[in-house]
Amino acid sequence: MPQPESLFALVDCNNFYVSCERVFNPQLENVPVMVLSNNDGCIVARSNEVKALGVPMGEPFFKSKEIVEKNNVRVFSSNYTLYGDMSARVFATLAQFTPEIEIYSIDEAFLNLSGFDRHCSLTEYGRRIRQTVKQWTGIPVSVGIAETKVLAKIANRLAKRSPRADGVLDLTRPGYREKALEKTNVWDIWGIGRRHGQRLIDKGIITARQLRDIDDNAIRKQMGVVGVRLVYELRGTTCLPLELCPPPKKGITSSRSFGRAITDKQEIKEAVAAYISTAAVKLRNQHSSTRYLTVFLMTNRFRDDEPQYNNAATVELPVASDNTEELMHYAEQVVDRLFKQGYRYKKAGVMMTGLVPTDQVQTDIFDGADRNHDSKVMQALDLVNSQIKKGALQIAAQGSTQPWRMKCEKRTPNYTTSWKELVNVRA
DNA sequence: TCTGGGGTCCTAGGACCC
DNA sequence: TCTGGGGTCCTAGGACCC
Numbered sequence: 001m002p003q004p005e006s007l008f009a010l011v012d013c014n015n016f017y018v019s020c021e022r023v024f025n026p027q028l029e030n031v032p033v034m035v036l037s038n039n040d041g042c043i044v045a046r047s048n049e050v051k052a053l054g055v056p057m058g059e060p061f062f063k064s065k066e067i068v069e070k071n072n073v074r075v076f077s078s079n080y081t082l083y084g085d086m087s088a089r090v091f092a093t094l095a096q097f098t099p100e101i102e103i104y105s106i107d108e109a110f111l112n113l114s115g116f117d118r119h120c121s122l123t124e125y126g127r128r129i130r131q132t133v134k135q136w137t138g139i140p141v142s143v144g145i146a147e148t149k150v151l152a153k154i155a156n157r158l159a160k161r162s163p164r165a166d167g168v169l170d171l172t173r174p175g176y177r178e179k180a181l182e183k184t185n186v187w188d189i190w191g192i193g194r195r196h197g198q199r200l201i202d203k204g205i206i207t208a209r210q211l212r213d214i215d216d217n218a219i220r221k222q223m224g225v226v227g228v229r230l231v232y233e234l235r236g237t238t239c240l241p242l243e244l245c246p247p248p249k250k251g252i253t254s255s256r257s258f259g260r261a262i263t264d265k266q267e268i269k270e271a272v273a274a275y276i277s278t279a280a281v282k283l284r285n286q287h288s289s290t291r292y293l294t295v296f297l298m299t300n301r302f303r304d305d306e307p308q309y310n311n312a313a314t315v316e317l318p319v320a321s322d323n324t325e326e327l328m329h330y331a332e333q334v335v336d337r338l339f340k341q342g343y344r345y346k347k348a349g350v351m352m353t354g355l356v357p358t359d360q361v362q363t364d365i366f367d368g369a370d371r372n373h374d375s376k377v378m379q380a381l382d383l384v385n386s387q388i389k390k391g392a393l394q395i396a397a398q399g400s401t402q403p404w405r406m407k408c409e410k411r412t413p414n415y416t417t418s419w420k421e422l423v424n425v426r427a
Numbered sequence: 428t429c430t431g432g433g434g435t436c437c438t439a440g441g442a443c444c445c
Numbered sequence: 446t447c448t449g450g451g452g453t454c455c456t457a458g459g460a461c462c463c
Binding site: 432433434435436437438439440441442443444445 | 450451452453454455456457458459460461462463
Binding site: 105190193195223 | 460
C-alpha cells in the first residue's frame with residue numbers, strides 16, 4: 001500500500017478522568033459524570049452527558065450546582081494517583097503498536113506510523129489500536145491519522161464527534177483532508193488560542209482551509225514563526241517532529257490553593273515546606289539541582305471586598321541543591337521576607353529555576369555541607385516514600401496538622417495502587 | 428461560602444560590550 | 446542638528462497547551 005513519508009496517529013483518551021472513574025464503577029456508564037480540579041474548585045472533566053447539558057469545561061463547580069442536582073450528576077474529586085496509573089497502562093498498550101511514541105500529556109500520545117508494513121488499511125489499524133486499549137485497560141480512545149501532527153489533531157477531533165467515524169479517522173484518504181479543513185474552525189486548531197483566533201476572525205479567516213491558504217508573509221507578521229510552522233503543517237509538511245524522549249524540565253513548580261484562607265505565618269511556612277518537599281522529589285527524579293528558589297504568596301483574587309497582596313521573592317543558592325531540608329531552610333527565609341500580617345492568603349507556591357544536572361554542580365570551596373551524606377539521606381527518603389507508602393517519611397517543617405490542606409471530599413479509592421483500596425467485588 | 432496546576436516557546440527591549 | 450553598528454545575554458510578558 002503506498003504511504004506518505006510522514007504519518008502520525010494521535011491517540012487521545014475520551015473524557016479521560018471520567019473514563020477512569022467508570023472503569024472501576026460500571027454504574028457510572030450512560031449517566032452524567034464530572035470530575036473536579038484540586039480543592040473541588042473547577043470542572044475539569046465531563047462525560048458526554050454532562051457536555052450535552054451545556055456545562056462548560058473549566059467552570060467553577062459552585063456555578064453548576066443547580067444543574068448537578070437537577071440531573072443527578074455524579075461528581076468526583078480528582079484522584080491523580082489513579083489517573084496517573086491508568087495513563088501508564090494506556091501508554092504501555094500503545095507501545096505494542098510502534099516503538100516510536102511521544103507521550104504528549106496524561107491522556108494523549110502521538111505514534112509514528114510511517115515506514116512499516118501493515119496488511120490492512122490505516123482505518124482498520126486505528127480500529128485495532130482502539131479495541132486493544134479498550135480491552136486491556138477499559139479506557140475508550142479516539143484515533144486520528146494524518147501526515148502531520150496538526151492534521152492528526154484535527155483528525156482526532158473529528159473522529160470523536162462524527163458518529164460515522166466511530167472513533168477512528170484517517171485523513172490521508174483522498175479528499176478527506178480538504179473536507180476536514182473546511183469543517184474545522186480556526187479557533188479549534190491546535191496552537192490557535194483565544195487571542196490569535198479572534199485576530200484571524202477579524203481578518204475574515206474562519207476555517208482551517210482558509211488559514212492553510214493564507215500568504216506566508218501575512219501569517220509570519222501576525223503569529224511569527226509559530227504561525228508559519230502551523231500553516232505548513234496544515235498543508236501536510238511536517239514541522240513538528242516526534243519527541244521520543246522528553247528533555248528534563250527547565251523549571252519545576254509546586255503550588256496549591258488552600259482549603260481555606262490562611263492568616264498565620266507559621267501555617268504558610270508549613271504549606272510552603274510541603275510544596276518544597278513535592279518539588280524536590282521531582283527535582284531528584286530527573287537528577288537536577290536548582291540554583292534559584294522562588295516563593296510566592298497570593299490572596300484571593302476573586303474577593304474584591306478584601307485587601308489584595310501578591311508577591312514573590314527569589315534567592316540564589318550558594319550551591320545548586322536538590323536537598324529537601326536545605327531548600328526548606330531557604331524557603332523559610334523567603335517567607336519571612338515576603339509575609340505581611342493582615343491578609344487572608346489563599347494560595348502559595350514554590351518555583352525552582354536554573355536547573356542543572358546534579359552531577360555537574362559547581363561546588364563552593366567554602367561550602368560546609370557534606371553533600372555526599374545528604375544525598376544518601378534523600379535517596380533513602382525517596383525510596384521509603386515511593387516503595388512503601390507515600391508520605392511515610394516527612395521533614396518536620398511540613399507540620400502535622402496541615403489545616404491548609406486542600407479539599408477533596410468526593411475522592412474515589414486508589415483502586416490500582418493501594419492494597420487497602422482494591423475493588424471489593426463481593427460488596 | 429465556593430473560582431486548578433504545571434508547563435513550553437517566542438519576542439521585544441534593555442543592559443552591556445567592543 | 447548631529448548623536449556608529451554589531452553582537453550577546455537576560456528578563457518580562459504574551460500566547461499557547463493539557
